[in-house]
Amino acid sequence: MNTFSYIINGVHKTSNEIIEVNNPATGELIGKYYASTIEDVEEAIATAKSQQKIWGKLSQEERDQFILQIADAIGSNKSYLAEWITKEQGKPLNGPGAQFEMDACIGWTQVPASLQLSDEIVFEDNTRKDVLKRLPVGVVAAITPWNRPLMIAIWQIIPSIKMGNTVVIKPSEYTTIASLELFRIINDILPAGVLNVVTGDGKIGAHLTAHQDISKIMFTGSIATGRRIIEASTKNMARLTLECGGNDAGIVLPGTDMHQIAEGLFWGSFLNMGQTCAALKRLYVHEDDLDATVEALTTVTKNIKMGNGIEEDVFLSPLQNQMQYDKVNALLEQTKNNSNAKIIIPNPEIPTQGYFIPITLVTGVDHGDAIVDEEQFGPVLPIITYTTLEEAIRKANELEVGLGASVWGTDEHTLDSVAQQMEAGTVWINQHGAIHPFVPFGGVKQSGYGVEFGIEGLKAVTLPKIISYKK
Incomplete structure (x- = not known):
């Protein structure tokens, strides 16, 4: 060796x-x-x-x-x-x-x-x-x-x-x-x-x-x-x-067809198992769209295999190290203490050895919960509901980070307006994490x-x- x-x-x-x-x-x-x-x-x-x-x-x-x-x-x-x-x-x-x-x-x-x-x-x-x-x-x-x-x-x-x-x-x-x-x-x-x-x-x-x-x-x-x-x-x-790092926020406009954007949301969040500085780590959706969001992301998740990355048909992998594996699991354990939180695991089939954590969606959480406030850097996505866009924008900007952010929907005027108000070095529209070698990239705040x-x-x-x- x-x-x-x-x-x-x-x-x-x-x-x-x-x-x-x-x-x-x-x-x-x-x-x-x-x-x-x-x-x-x-x-x-x-x-x-x-x-x-x-x-x-x-x-x-x-x-x-x-x-x-x-x-x-x-x-x-x-x-x-x-x-x-x-x-x-x-x-x-x-x-x-x-x-x-x-x-x-x-x-x-x-x-x-x-x-x-x-x-x-x-x-x-x-x-x-x-x-x-x-x-x-x-x-x-x-x-x-x-x-x-x-x-x-x-x-x-x-x-x-x-x-x-x-x-x-x-x-x-x-x-x-x-x-x-x-x-x-x-x-x-x-x-x-x-x-x-x-x-x-x-x-x-x-x-x-x-x-x-x-x-x-x-x-x-x-x-x-x-x-x-x-x-x-x-x-x-x-x-x-x-x-x-970021703890990037994404806002979905009310009434958006979640199945149309589900794949973009999924890979924006779970590319490299969420171990990406500019991954989508906080998703804000209108309270009327929560069930549709979970359903759409669950459908995508069920079709993607997790395992040893050397295998040809595997597209989701382990976390890289014990430290990060323990951190993500600790955040999930904390979340279980919140009686309002719901932990959703669309595809629980994972290998029995290695630093594997299944793709996990978390609802019923908000600012003040560690799973939202801290950058998970793992395959966990908290989904936070809002009643007005103003509330969503305020919460998205509330944390002292600002690497990337995104806004999703079909109304171009509203998309642009929300993007202008989000505090981040890059705000993507209907995509997340789409960096390019010709385009400057960097963060604001911490x-x-x-x-x-x-x-x-x-x-x-x-x-x-x-x-x-x-x-």
């Missing part, structure tokens, strides 16, 4: 600490990896800082050629990497699962290479001309989560290196092997030291983000960890892009700050500099 190494300055590194990795669907031992030391973090940052002076002198077009080679290499290894995602992260191989994540990796690599962030004349008259240039920020510290380990790593790496930065990346300790294999493929193409990898738990991430030579931190994960990263950045004044993707995402990994010419 392989033990996977991390990479610093193009060299595969080992240590005295070895971590075992198990398949969340079966409990099977699937591999091991070496955990980095604090000394490794120091070496990785020093290497990245030194190499950035060389890499940053290349033009965007020259760096784009490396990036397009990376896209080709990812495509050539798509099936191999997808299988590792399924074995380690748990998501199904097919459907909107691991193969889908790999397609996203390719697309989010190709799109930045197609963009050009050029110098901009921001002011000119007969006395002066002022030109805005975009310079590399320096060394980027990237911290990736376990829910979409390869796709989010690409979101952090590719814009950073395109704009002349170098990267030190720490993958989640829960999904390290698939990440290391992606980084190995990327390192086979890039000059040594442009992408450096360290592994391990939170102490490695903490040392990385607080280091004096880090100029930018990119993080996707929990609000609690995001706050710790903000505190760490006071030591180095690093620029931040933080995506800290869901973080800064954006990724498109031209705005490129700007986020640069330093603006004005050159002012006197005429």
